[in-house]
Amino acid sequence: KDQVFQPSTVASSEGAVVEIFCNHSVSNAYNFFWYLHFPGCAPRLLVKGSKPSQQGRYNMTYERFSSSLLILQVREADAAVYYCACLRDTGFQKLVFGTGTRLLVSP
Amino acid sequence: GAGVSQSPSNKVTEKGKDVELRCDPxxxxxxxxxxxxxxxxGLEFLIYFQGNSAPDKSGLPSDRFSAERTGESVSTLTIQRTQQEDSAVYLCASTGGGNSYEQYFGPGTRLTVT
Structure with missing residues (x-):
C-alpha cells in the first residue's frame, strides 16, 4: 500500500535545529516534497527533490525511501504542521501525502 | 488567476442537505x-483529475461524495446528504505537470454540518 509516514508531533526550543523525519512505502517514488501548513491558509511548498537541497532555513536530506526536513534556527513562528509527500511515478502520477507533523516550539 | 481559489470559504449546512464546493485551479x-x-x-486524499483521463477516485469515503471537472477548468466537489462527520476543511490543489509536480493549494472551504 502506498503510504507516507511521519511523526505526529515534534517539539523543539527556539534557536535549535529541528529535524522532521519521513519515510514511505510508495511504489516508484523518487521525489520528496515538504509543505508547511498554517491552519486557515493554503499549504506552501518549502523544498522538494530527489537529492539533498536547501531553501533558506529549510534543508532536505534524501535517501531512496526516506527524507528529513531540517529547520535551522527554529522560531516560535515556525510552529505549524509540516507535510511530507512523495511522487508516485507510475503512469497516473500522484502525490501521496503523510498525515503531517505538528511542530511545537517553546521559547 | 494568480492562484488557486475556492468557494465558499465557509459553509454551514444542516445534516442531510447537499453541498457543492468549488475550485478554480x-x-x-x-x-x-x-x-x-x-x-x-492530516490531509486526506479524496480525488485526482489529470487532463482528460479518468479520475482517480480511490480516496472518496462514500458514494455520497462525487466530483466533476470539465477539461482543465473548474472542479466541483459535491457531498450529498451531509453528515456531521463530513465537517472538515476541504482543500483543492492544482499542478502544472511537466517535471514540477509542485501542488499549489487553495485556501480551503471550511464545512460545518450541524
Missing amino acids: ISGHTALYWYRQRLGQ
Missing part, C-alpha cells in the same frame, strides 16, 4: 486534487 494546470482535513488530522 491555476489557468493551464492539468492536474487537480481534492483533499479533506478533519480537525486535528
